[in-house]
Amino acid sequence: MKRIVVVGASAAGLAAAETLRREGYEGAVTLVGDEPQAPYDRPPLSKQVLSGTWPTERVFLRPRPALDSLGLDLRLGTAATGLDLGSREVLLADGGRTGYEGLIVATGVRPRRLPGEGAHVLRTLDDAVALRDRLLPGRRLVVVGAGFLGAEAAAVARSLGAEVTLLEPAPVPLAHAVGEKVGRVLSEAHRDHGVDLRTGVTVVRADGNGVRLADGEVIEADDVLVAVGSVPNTDWLTGSGLTVDDGLLCDEFSAAAPDVYGAGDVARWHNPLFGVPMRVEHRTNAAEQGMAAARNLLKPLARKPFAPVPYFWSDQYGMKVQAHGCLRGHDDVAVVEGDLAGRRFLAAYRTGDHLAGVLAVGMPPKTVRAWRQAVATRTTWSDALGSTASVSRA
Amino acid sequence: MSMRVELDEPKCVASGQCVMAAPEVFDQREEDGVAIVLDDGPAPELHDGVREAAAICPAAAIHLVER
Numbered sequence: 001m002k003r004i005v006v007v008g009a010s011a012a013g014l015a016a017a018e019t020l021r022r023e024g025y026e027g028a029v030t031l032v033g034d035e036p037q038a039p040y041d042r043p044p045l046s047k048q049v050l051s052g053t054w055p056t057e058r059v060f061l062r063p064r065p066a067l068d069s070l071g072l073d074l075r076l077g078t079a080a081t082g083l084d085l086g087s088r089e090v091l092l093a094d095g096g097r098t099g100y101e102g103l104i105v106a107t108g109v110r111p112r113r114l115p116g117e118g119a120h121v122l123r124t125l126d127d128a129v130a131l132r133d134r135l136l137p138g139r140r141l142v143v144v145g146a147g148f149l150g151a152e153a154a155a156v157a158r159s160l161g162a163e164v165t166l167l168e169p170a171p172v173p174l175a176h177a178v179g180e181k182v183g184r185v186l187s188e189a190h191r192d193h194g195v196d197l198r199t200g201v202t203v204v205r206a207d208g209n210g211v212r213l214a215d216g217e218v219i220e221a222d223d224v225l226v227a228v229g230s231v232p233n234t235d236w237l238t239g240s241g242l243t244v245d246d247g248l249l250c251d252e253f254s255a256a257a258p259d260v261y262g263a264g265d266v267a268r269w270h271n272p273l274f275g276v277p278m279r280v281e282h283r284t285n286a287a288e289q290g291m292a293a294a295r296n297l298l299k300p301l302a303r304k305p306f307a308p309v310p311y312f313w314s315d316q317y318g319m320k321v322q323a324h325g326c327l328r329g330h331d332d333v334a335v336v337e338g339d340l341a342g343r344r345f346l347a348a349y350r351t352g353d354h355l356a357g358v359l360a361v362g363m364p365p366k367t368v369r370a371w372r373q374a375v376a377t378r379t380t381w382s383d384a385l386g387s388t389a390s391v392s393r394a
Numbered sequence: 395m396s397m398r399v400e401l402d403e404p405k406c407v408a409s410g411q412c413v414m415a416a417p418e419v420f421d422q423r424e425e426d427g428v429a430i431v432l433d434d435g436p437a438p439e440l441h442d443g444v445r446e447a448a449a450i451c452p453a454a455a456i457h458l459v460e461r
Contacts, residue, residue: 015449022445041454043407058405061454283452284411291449311452313407320408320427365410365422372410 001101001259002027004297005090007080008106008233009033011041011283012264014061015290016104021070023298030098031072032090034079034107037125038067043283045128046152047315051159052132056125080107083240085257091236102259102297105237105248106290109230109265109281114144118208119224122149134223137161142211142221144203146173146187148314148321150227155316158193165196165219167203167211178323178359179333182347185340185361189317230281232266247279252305254293259300261293273307273378274326274356282312309376310357319343324372325357334385336371337363346371348384355384397441398459399434405455415450416443429455 004020006013009031017031033039040059048054067074075092082091089097111121120131131153135141139162143150146168154166170176174183190197202214210220232247242256243249247268250256254269262269264286268279280289285308292306314321330349337360338345344362348355348371355378358371374384399419408427412420418440421430436444441460448456 018449022449043452063457284409284450287450287452311409311411313409313452315407322409364424365408365413365427366424368427369410369413372414 001025001298003030003100004028004102004104005030005032005098005100006104006106007032007090008104008108008264008266009035009039009074009076010106010108010264011039011061011286012106012108012290013104014039015287016106016263016294017070017072019291019294020298023295025298029070029072030075030100032075032078032080032092032098034077034093035124036077038062038064038076040125041283042123043313045125046122046149047156049125049128050122050132050135050153050156056129059125080236083237083242085241085260102261104261104263104290104293104297105242105256105266106263106286106293107233107236107266109232111226112229112231114203114206114226114228116205116207116211119144119206119211119226121226122153123230131223131225135160135162138163139223140221141165142167142206142219142224143227144206144211144224145227145229146170146190146197146199147177147227147229148174148312150225151186151190151316152314153225153227154190154195155193158195158317163196164194165198165221166190167201167213167219168197168199169202171200173197173199176328178327179330179347179349181333181335181340182359185343185345186316186319186321189319189343193317230265232268232279234266249277252307253296253303254289254306255296255303259297261297263289263293269306271307271326272305273309273376274351276326278310278326280310282310284311309372311372319361321359321361322368323357323359324368325349325355325375326351327357327359330356332381336385337367350381353380353382355379355381395438395441396461397436397438397444399431399436399444400457400459401429401431402453402455402457403428405453407453407455409452411450411452412447412456415447416440419444420447
């Protein structure tokens with residue numbers, strides 16, 4: 001293989017490019033990214049960048065010399081606009097085409113928006129800086145969507161003295177992801193910190209002056225942040241012959257077609273560990289899947305299924321929330337360490353007969369890692385809860 | 395080939411991914427899970443695991459100097 005193109009220059013794309021080199025591949029690597037900046041990290045955007053505790057330079061994933069040492073054909077500020085699988089070419093926004101023998105698709109997601117103009121979203125460095133510069137004491141911020149991103153932004157805005165209204169359509173924020181009990185604990189923290197959290201509220205319009213609710217009520221604000229999920233960036237693949245269904249459809253090896261792999265937020269792949277297709281919008285998965293895709297592309301005869309235990313974390317009001325596994329669609333939740341009221345606990349999630357995941361707040365790392373291992377080894381629910389007793393006694 | 399392991403501690407998000415990739419070289423602080431470098435000049439047989447840890451770190455907080 002002499003030429004590999006990686007489309008998407010964020011965490012997944014960079015991990016793929018670095019892995020190609022680390023595995024000894026010496027051919028050409030073109031890394032295409034639609035943003036002008038060198039690859040940077042997104043989790044700090046809703047945390048240290050938004051709060052202003054980090055200068056923006058701190059978000060870059062690699063120092064410039066390390067990036068240069070990879071010997072990449074770096075095409076930043078250039079979006080991919082199309083893919084020709086037959087001729088093996090990626091079409092670029094500048095009118096150019098770049099040929100490949102191997103392709104890794106890591107184009108990520110973009111924020112879902114609401115009708116109206118002038119509301120903020122929070123996905124890029126520019127987005128974060130624009131919102132940061134508006135968050136001053138006494139300013140009124142409405143955050144639409146109390147998922148992890150909206151929750152983090154609300155927490156930061158409060159810490160800066162802004163008046164924050166947090167609107168959520170579901171009765172309990174995050175319930176679909178972490179269950180009602182845990183969702184309630186996390187949302188109580190907002191109220192404790194003076195956020196006006198309103199649940200069961202549907203926003204139909206968001207602009208620079210506020211939001212309009214489904215019942216006609218208008219909430220005025222100095223700024224509005226829309227954080228209602230995201231959409232995979234697959235438009236450029238339309239008509240290419242690749243299958244797109246809420247993400248680029250990939251098999252258990254993360255392959256979408258011969259010599260074409262998907263990685264990161266954009267990829268929906270079959271995770272053999274849990275036996276289900278999933279698309280994971282988490283930072284750790286971006287790196288892991290970028291690495292796996294690069295290795296499988298280089299070694300077609302020694303491919304390994306991509307079977308990770310997904311992981312995410314979220315920082316809100318000094319609470320660090322960490323989750324390992326596949327929490328969505330769970331059948332049951334049990335608090336197996338600590339207690340919810342003290343906001344120091346570990347909750348275990350059952351799907352079918354198995355321990356599918358755990359979510360921890362303020363627990364010792366050894367405890368969390370032991371539970372993560374139990375998820376990775378597909379421990380049955382009864383065995384997992386059986387082991388709890390011994391862990392607690394220890 | 396020698397390797398020096400540097401940790402940008404304030405960047406660490408306490409995910410523990412490095413400990414799982416290279417348990418001989420990394421650990422986590424008990425109180426907050428922030429990473430600790432146990433061996434900043436690991437032996438060659440540990441290098442692959444340490445490179446994996448650096449690549450997988452979700453905070454890009456591990457920097458390796460190899461020469």
